[in-house]
Amino acid sequence: MTANLPKACSWINGEWVDSPRRLDSIDPATGTVIGSYAEAGAMEAGLAIAAAREAFLSSPWRHDRRLRAKAINELADLFEARTDELVEMLSLENGKIKPEALFEVSMVPPKLRFYAALALTEAGRAVETAPGRYSTVLREPMGVAGVIAPWNSPVVLFIRSLAPALAAGCTVVGKMPGQVAQTVSRMCRIFAEARSLPRGVINVFCEMRSDGARLMIDAPEVPTISFTGSSSTGQAISAAGAKNIKRFGLELGGKCPVLLFDDARLETAIPVVEKALTTFAGQFCMTGSRLLVHRPILETVRSMLAGRLQAVKVGPASDPSSDMGPVISMENVRRIDEMVDAAIAGGAQVVVRGGPFAEGPLARGAFYRPTLLEVTDPSMAIVQEEVFGPVLVMQAFDTEAEAVTLANGTRYGLAASIWSRDVDRPLRIARQIEAGTIWINNWAVVYSETEEGGTKQSGLGRMNGVAAMEDFIEYRTIIHEVDLASPAA
Numbered sequence: 001m002t003a004n005l006p007k008a009c010s011w012i013n014g015e016w017v018d019s020p021r022r023l024d025s026i027d028p029a030t031g032t033v034i035g036s037y038a039e040a041g042a043m044e045a046g047l048a049i050a051a052a053r054e055a056f057l058s059s060p061w062r063h064d065r066r067l068r069a070k071a072i073n074e075l076a077d078l079f080e081a082r083t084d085e086l087v088e089m090l091s092l093e094n095g096k097i098k099p100e101a102l103f104e105v106s107m108v109p110p111k112l113r114f115y116a117a118l119a120l121t122e123a124g125r126a127v128e129t130a131p132g133r134y135s136t137v138l139r140e141p142m143g144v145a146g147v148i149a150p151w152n153s154p155v156v157l158f159i160r161s162l163a164p165a166l167a168a169g170c171t172v173v174g175k176m177p178g179q180v181a182q183t184v185s186r187m188c189r190i191f192a193e194a195r196s197l198p199r200g201v202i203n204v205f206c207e208m209r210s211d212g213a214r215l216m217i218d219a220p221e222v223p224t225i226s227f228t229g230s231s232s233t234g235q236a237i238s239a240a241g242a243k244n245i246k247r248f249g250l251e252l253g254g255k256c257p258v259l260l261f262d263d264a265r266l267e268t269a270i271p272v273v274e275k276a277l278t279t280f281a282g283q284f285c286m287t288g289s290r291l292l293v294h295r296p297i298l299e300t301v302r303s304m305l306a307g308r309l310q311a312v313k314v315g316p317a318s319d320p321s322s323d324m325g326p327v328i329s330m331e332n333v334r335r336i337d338e339m340v341d342a343a344i345a346g347g348a349q350v351v352v353r354g355g356p357f358a359e360g361p362l363a364r365g366a367f368y369r370p371t372l373l374e375v376t377d378p379s380m381a382i383v384q385e386e387v388f389g390p391v392l393v394m395q396a397f398d399t400e401a402e403a404v405t406l407a408n409g410t411r412y413g414l415a416a417s418i419w420s421r422d423v424d425r426p427l428r429i430a431r432q433i434e435a436g437t438i439w440i441n442n443w444a445v446v447y448s449e450t451e452e453g454g455t456k457q458s459g460l461g462r463m464n465g466v467a468a469m470e471d472f473i474e475y476r477t478i479i480h481e482v483d484l485a486s487p488a489a
Contacts, residue, residue, distance in 0.1 A: 008037035008185035010044050010205035011192065013051035017044060023208065025182045028095040028326040028366040029316035037181030040205035045173065045212030048203035052144040052171040053221050055200030062141045062169040068119040071196040072166055076112035078190045079105070079159075086155060089183045091317035094151065095325040095366070098317055100280060107156045111448040111464075115163035118469065122167070132484040138476040141169030142247070145472050146216040146225040148237075151177040151328060152283040152388075154184060160463050161226035161249070162202070168472035170224070171201045173216060178208035179328055213237075220244045226471055227251075228285075230386070231412070231457045238460075249461040249471035251453055253386040254285040254414030257407040258443070259429065260301060262294040264419035268441070270301070273392075274308045276417065276443045278324040278370055282390035285458075286415045286437075286444055289387060291394040292406050298396045302351060302374070305394075309352045309370040315362065326366040327389055333366050336389035340371055343382035343393075348373040354390065378409050386412070400429060408434045413455035417443045436462070 008025070009016040019038035027034050038044075056062055079086070083105050090101040124138045145165040149158040158174060165172050176184045184206055191202045205212055216222050217240050224247040227234060231252040238248050258273055260266075276288025293301045315322035327333060333356050344350060354369030370390040375383060383393050397403040407416055415437040418426045426440040436453045439445055446452055451465035461471055 005033065006035040006182055006185070008035060008181040008206065010038055010040050010048070010203075011188035012044065012048045012203045012205065013054075014192070014199035017047065017205075019044060023178055025093060026179075026329075027092055028328055029318070031330070031364050031366075034092060035182050037178060037185070037206055039178060039209070040207045041209065041211035042215045044205045045175070045215040048173040048205055048212075049144060049216065049219055049221055051200040051203050052173050055198055056141075056143055056171040059198040059201065061171060061198050061201055065119050065122060065169075067196065067198075068166060068169060069116045071194055071198075071201075072112050072116035072119060072163065074194050074196050075190065076109040076116065078193055079112065080109040082186070082190055086183065086186055089186050090155060090180075091325075093180055093182050094154070095328065096280060096317060097322050097325045098320065100325075101317070104153050104156045107446075107448070108159045111156070111159055112163050114448040115167040118164070118466065119167040122469070124475075129479075132482040134480045134482065136478045136480070138478065139473050140476055142223045142472055142474045143170060144222045145170040145172050146222045147172055147174045148213055148216070148225065148227045148229065149174065149176055150229050151179040152280060152285075154180040155187065157228050158184075158187070160468075161228070164468040165226065165472045166201070168469050170472045172203065173222065174202070174204040175213045175216060176204060176206045178206050181206040214240070217241050217246070218244075223247060224472055225249070226463075228463075234459070235457075247471060249463070249468075251285065251459045251463050252414075252457060253412055254287070254454065254458050255290055255384070255386055255410045255412040256286050256288050256415045256417065256435075257290040257292055257433075258288040258417040259403050259407060259419065260291065260293045260297065261403075261418075261420040261422070261425065262296040263421045264294075264297075265421060265441075266297065266300065266304060269419045270304045270308060272417075272443050273305060274312070277309070277390050277392045278312055279444070281324055281327045281368065282370075283327060283388050284444075285386075287388075288417060288443055289392060290383065290407075290410075291392055292397050292403055293394060294403075295396045295398050302394070305392075306352050306372060309354070309372055309392075312370050314367050314369050316365065324370070324390065327368050328366065330366050332389065333368050336368055336387060336391060339382060339385070339387055340373070340391055343373055343375075343380060346380055346382075347377065348375050348380065348382060348393070350374075351394070378406055384410050400425070404429060404432045408432075411457045414453075414458035415439070
């Protein structure tokens with residue numbers, strides 16, 4: 001029976017809004033129904049845009065930086081107070097094991113506080129460009145900002161776009177995926193509790209289809225969109241928004257290379273390489289999905305990594321001993337497994353063949369055990385395309401130049417990881433890698449204060465840091481002519 005299960009709705013103009021169509025929320029670890037949600041569409045998106053537009057024009061939000069700082073800090077306190085509740089729901093609905101869910105949720109309060117501080121420091125500039133001629137450059141909010149966030153890390157990735165938009169003075173319409181509607185509903189309860197947040201500043205709806213998102217992208221009343229998702233979708237929405245010269249901030253797909261040199265400290269590196277694959281079950285744009293290994297250590301790395309991946313305990317978040325949870329759905333299990341089968345048929349060598357469970361209690365869930373394939377052909381689809389699952393491809397290299405060529409050999413350029421104890425080599429190579437974020441002897445270290453984002457088809461613009469504000473800011477220049485001559489007696 002689903003009658004007593006939670007029913008999530010859209011949050012629009014400070015009110016809960018139901019929709020004629022309701023869909024089930026599913027626990028990916030068991031396939032069971034855990035609630036239902038209002039499947040939104042163009043109607044709800046239209047209401048949300050109208051509410052955000054009205055709030056932008058009639059409330060003090062865009063003009064009052066102190067109000068913005070106060071409200072964003074209040075949201076930070078509320079998210080901090082609701083950490084346990086959000087972790088529980090995120091683990092249940094998204095499948096993350098508890099430590100990973102806590103990792104995600106705990107990034108939210110400091111991110112909000114950083115942008116609350118930026119709201120107070122936001123300023124333009126003034127200059128006397130010639131005697132008596134004063135130019136004042138104002139940084140102003142663009143208006144209604146659209147935020148489209150994915151299901152893989154819905155809490156932090158929505159806030160990552162929301163916080164700078166609010167700090168800039170924009171009002172927001174958020175489109176979230178139906179797969180995480182119950183988690184989104186918990187977030188909206190927090191927005192509802194923020195007493196200093198004017199009505200209509202934040203509006204959020206969930207949908208599995210894209211009717212509402214299409215309306216946001218087409219609407220001239222939404223001049224800027226912050227999107228996190230696949231490269232193909234980023235290309236499509238950029239093309240659709242071009243007719244209105246819409247601004248897009250895009251963080252898209254990735255195929256993160258991890259470069260292991262023969263002087264790397266393997267006892268430190270290999271556990272991180274394992275986590276770079278299995279964190280969020282490989283459903284992470286920065287997943288370390290390509291391992292490039294200096295040939296002198298190839299056999300050692302193969303053996304060490306195979307042992308660790310075979311020992312990964314895959315299971316539900318409800319089991320505290322689980323090392324990795326499920327992927328988001330059985331459909332994705334089949335998609336990942338088809339990619340692996342195609343790679344093996346195309347010549348990839350199996351080091352560890354994980355895959356779904358054929359029998360037992362975990363067979364009912366969307367579990368996929370870690371897989372390690374060794375390749376020699378970097379043009380294979382399994383090397384070139386984002387898998388979004390726990391599948392790692394390993395390839396040997398002989399020289400630094402070859403390592404750089406292989407690392408840069410995809411259309412993606414989001415992140416990379418370099419492992420070496422040489423004092424010069426990592427930074428020398430980092431300057432040659434085509435990626436927006438590069439870690440040396442580490443992986444997935446991200447701060448609110450520093451920018452992240454991609455090159456090539458991994459994105460446009462930057463998330464986090466001061467630069468994230470630029471997606472939501474318009475410049476206005478006012479030139480004032482002053483007569484400096486003494487008035488006639």
